[in-house]
Amino acid sequence: MANLLNLLISGLATGAIYALVAIGFTLLWQTSQTINFAQGEFVMMPAFFILAALHAGVPFWLSIIFGVLISLLLLGLVFKKALVDPMLKHGVLPIAIATMALSIGMKESVKEFFTAEAEPFPSLIPAGNVNIFGVEVSLQSIGVLVLAIVAVTALNLLLNRTSVGHQMQAAAQNPTVARIIGVPVERMILYTFLINAGLVALASVLITPIYLAKFSSGEVLGLAAFIAAIVGGFNQVRGAIVGGLLLGVIDNLGAAYISTQYRGAIPLFLLIVVILFRPQGLLGRAEERTV
């Protein structure tokens, strides 16, 4: 029982990180029909920005701020202006393929300019366990969970309680009408790209201490975020949250009780079943479909 609770909490913690990444993924899709196959690499990169600053002798806190700023600039602004904007008119597939190329480019640059080895990464949250109802739970998991909840709540408040948030939603739901009623759609789209960059930077800071910083670590994460987004509902922020948490828990429980070798397969089966029987995702709205 204690073991189960432990697995649940660490699963929720990983799931919360998946959810952060998945939320960014769905935001990009909603506002600009961008399927970002480099989303996993987007999580891998900020860790290396921060490590680069750390190696230069900058203190940890300052390095994090530096890493987040660089992420906002490169993974938000430059990504949108240089890659997505010129390709938007060509449709969904060319952007998707360009992001595949981008993911290769990012992995190779880290490997070439930084290191091919796994690098340790300092943690924001102190190590150790806390005792909850007689069960030892790692502080790391609790901290990750709390920070992720704070981030998601803040995002939700932004989207639902502020004027900018309402404008962003309008821009996502119906850009034409939004434009007519005076919403600066272009700027709203840029905001979602910046939010995505912020979310992946946060995810990076939270997950890298657990899994180490490595050029290839984005592959697993990207796939997980991907599955979380689709399972939860491709066009809903809360879908991505539910999908992420569900995936984290299932992944952990599956590895413990079913098969460690095939732990990676369980989310994939979940994905296939959901797409076949409920393509809009567990919480998603149905989109108009071709054929």
Added chain:
Amino acid sequence: MTGPRATTRTLWPWLIGLAGLVVLLVLPLGLARYGLYILSMWAVMTIAAIGLNLTLGYAGQVSLAQGAFVGIGAYAGAIATTNGLPFIAGLALAIVLCFVVGWLLGYPALRVQHHYLAFITLAFSTLAFLVFRNEEWLTKGIYGITDVPRPRIFGLSTDGPLAFYYFCLASLGLVSLATWWLIRSPWGRAFVALRENPVRALSLGVDTRRYTLIAFALGSVLGGIAGALYAPLVEFVDPTPFTLTLSFNLLMMVIVGGSGFFFGPFLGALISVLLPEWLRFAHGYYLMLYAIFVMALLAWSPTGILGIVQKLIADRRTRRASATRAAATATFTAEKSS
């Protein structure tokens, strides 16, 4: 999306094709072992890309699973031949297996389209990798299957690199001819109809259900054939080459060359397989340059390199036509005023 046309009335494609064939036949004579290996790899990857081009370029079904089919083919071939069966049996096994699995994978395509289909095939690809890695009784897991023998064709051994290269080239030739015939057959027409306007195709009596499945199965079969050739080429099969990256790479080959163009996969595979070797001096930077190249190309021309060529040719024709028309109008007005 305006569909690229496979039929061009000029002789140029044929001349370029013929010149390419001569190069492919003569060039290897002066190449060392490694050069031949790379050229053979090009032929193998081209076959896989031709298959994907059939599914994606002609029938319009996005697939991120072609790498998995190359893997299935490679394992089928390797397992059969290391257990004493002839190459042809391994090839047949690869073809049948890929046809059946490809057909089954086509079923989701009947329900979902575009990006959802991409996700399903992506999931399948990852699952296939897990099976390659974990089912040790069959695939020997991460240790891989060693000493995959090279085939004897009509009593001739293909053990030497040059002989095996010609074998790969001949296979590529056969596959190309078969595909050339296929896309001109009613099946090929039906594929294009499926891509351009599925609803209209259905209303005209094209059994879109069946053709979607066939497009998937045939594309997968070509992936399987490529795999069955890959195994004896490398003489070693382990799971690492068949990750999602291979599927991404094959997709990029098709798109970079020009999806829906017959020669697209040849060109795409050329850039993806041969160029890194020629750009050795760039070393690790090569993949970065390649990534940047792909992104820039897609921003400029989503129909790939052949799309650019086609556009140039079309522009020239338009200019020539309008020049002729202008000349004709000039004569006409001159005659009228005199």
